Amino acid sequence: MTHTLKDAAGTARGTPAIHVQHAVPPIMRGRAAGSRLAGHLERDRLEGIIATTPENVYYITGFFGLPEWSVRLTQAYAVWVPHQPPALIVPLSELDFAAEGVAEDVEVFCYGDFSYDIGGRSSTSAKRLASWLGNPVFPDPMAALRHVMGCRHLAGRPIGLDEVGLAPGLWTRIAGDESRVSPAYDLLRRVRAVKSDWEVQALERVAGITERAALKAVEATVSGESEMDLARRFHTHLVGDDAWPEVTVVGAGSRSAFPNAQPTGRLLDPGDIVRLDLCAYAGYYHSDISRTAIVGPPTPEHESVYGALLAGQQAAIENVRPGVMASEVFAVAVETARREGLPGYRRHHCGHGIGLEGYDAPIIGPRDTTILEEGMVLCLELPFYRVDWGGMQVEDTVVVTNTGARLLTSSPRGIWSIEGRKG
Numbered sequence: 001m002t003h004t005l006k007d008a009a010g011t012a013r014g015t016p017a018i019h020v021q022h023a024v025p026p027i028m029r030g031r032a033a034g035s036r037l038a039g040h041l042e043r044d045r046l047e048g049i050i051a052t053t054p055e056n057v058y059y060i061t062g063f064f065g066l067p068e069w070s071v072r073l074t075q076a077y078a079v080w081v082p083h084q085p086p087a088l089i090v091p092l093s094e095l096d097f098a099a100e101g102v103a104e105d106v107e108v109f110c111y112g113d114f115s116y117d118i119g120g121r122s123s124t125s126a127k128r129l130a131s132w133l134g135n136p137v138f139p140d141p142m143a144a145l146r147h148v149m150g151c152r153h154l155a156g157r158p159i160g161l162d163e164v165g166l167a168p169g170l171w172t173r174i175a176g177d178e179s180r181v182s183p184a185y186d187l188l189r190r191v192r193a194v195k196s197d198w199e200v201q202a203l204e205r206v207a208g209i210t211e212r213a214a215l216k217a218v219e220a221t222v223s224g225e226s227e228m229d230l231a232r233r234f235h236t237h238l239v240g241d242d243a244w245p246e247v248t249v250v251g252a253g254s255r256s257a258f259p260n261a262q263p264t265g266r267l268l269d270p271g272d273i274v275r276l277d278l279c280a281y282a283g284y285y286h287s288d289i290s291r292t293a294i295v296g297p298p299t300p301e302h303e304s305v306y307g308a309l310l311a312g313q314q315a316a317i318e319n320v321r322p323g324v325m326a327s328e329v330f331a332v333a334v335e336t337a338r339r340e341g342l343p344g345y346r347r348h349h350c351g352h353g354i355g356l357e358g359y360d361a362p363i364i365g366p367r368d369t370t371i372l373e374e375g376m377v378l379c380l381e382l383p384f385y386r387v388d389w390g391g392m393q394v395e396d397t398v399v400v401t402n403t404g405a406r407l408l409t410s411s412p413r414g415i416w417s418i419e420g421r422k423g
Helices: 032-045 054-061 066-069 092-101 124-133 139-152 171-179 185-192 197-219 227-238 253-259 300-319 326-339
Strands: 048-051 077-078 087-091 107-111 159-160 181-183 242-250 275-284 285-295 350-353 360-363 376-386 392-400 402-405 415-416
Touching: 032 048, 032 185, 048 197, 048 350, 054 185, 066 092, 077 300, 087 092, 087 139, 087 181, 087 227, 087 275, 092 107, 107 139, 124 326, 124 415, 139 171, 159 227, 159 360, 171 181, 171 360, 185 376, 197 275, 197 376, 197 392, 227 242, 242 253, 242 285, 253 275, 275 392, 285 376, 300 376, 300 392, 300 402, 326 350, 326 376
Parallel strands: 048 159, 087 107, 159 181, 285 415
Antiparallel strands: 048 077, 077 087, 242 275, 275 285, 285 392, 350 360, 350 376, 376 392, 392 402
């Protein structure tokens, strides 16, 4: 199997360089994200917002702290008020991330215990670190937050609080101090659902890296090798292109019907369906694509089932445009798959947003009334799981434009082939 990924102009693409520019947070990158957030706050009658999850803190400040992503009880907050610089609250032990990562106009406040020995101040990061160490260090995140709330004149005012990233018990403590607090995690997700042009480019890069790694891995795999052999090749190509694996589903034969099949030593036999559901990230932005391969030639049943799924996905793509409700895209996808050969087809969703989270808003499901907007980036997928027969899936990433959907993926969407062992 030989395929070349093409860009929008139809020319062959090389490996795109990933340039992560930490100094400008996503909220400051075009498409008036700050105005969107201010509008949502005004609609909900809120005067400011406190972000607590790693994704939302990064979105507002550009701060990436490793512990927040791996040890979720570590607390870092971003406080945002219209027409004021963002404030960042971080553990003292993560001040180096802030020194190298946040924009110049972000105000940084520290808490906790940690020791730095400032031997010199020649670099910009060292100068920033030294200047912050000269400021008061608060004993805990709550003390720092109270200070920032006072500086931003938010004490006693109506504010939104991203409740998801809080350590247990902190909501009660904050709500006790500030009686006019409203949950705001969903508000921030709604704001982040519309991507800037820069974010779309970042998502297109990581999607291209992921599908290119998948193609190379499948092309190099033959029958008699294992699911793990295929997955290992995928990871190698992914990392070689400066992206990192997040979720790798590789299921062969009857295991392809298991939605979360992790690669094992099971060998690929002629006639096997191999379902791939592959997620990665680069520069904090995520990818999520799915493809189906057959070891050897597909049977008429393979082609019939997959044809129905592909038709449903294509119908979804063709119905994506500004002003359409997410549930309407779901309905047309399911109805088309049923009409094209899977009359009993059922799904709880046929896609989702993607960005700083693998599952951004909206969900392309039967009850999601979100109205699609230009700049939303969606993964549109139709999986099928038939236990003891196998599973198939197709999933691609699109951006909503003013004229419809533009595919950010370009690898072949038909059934892929895994060759038989030669000799």
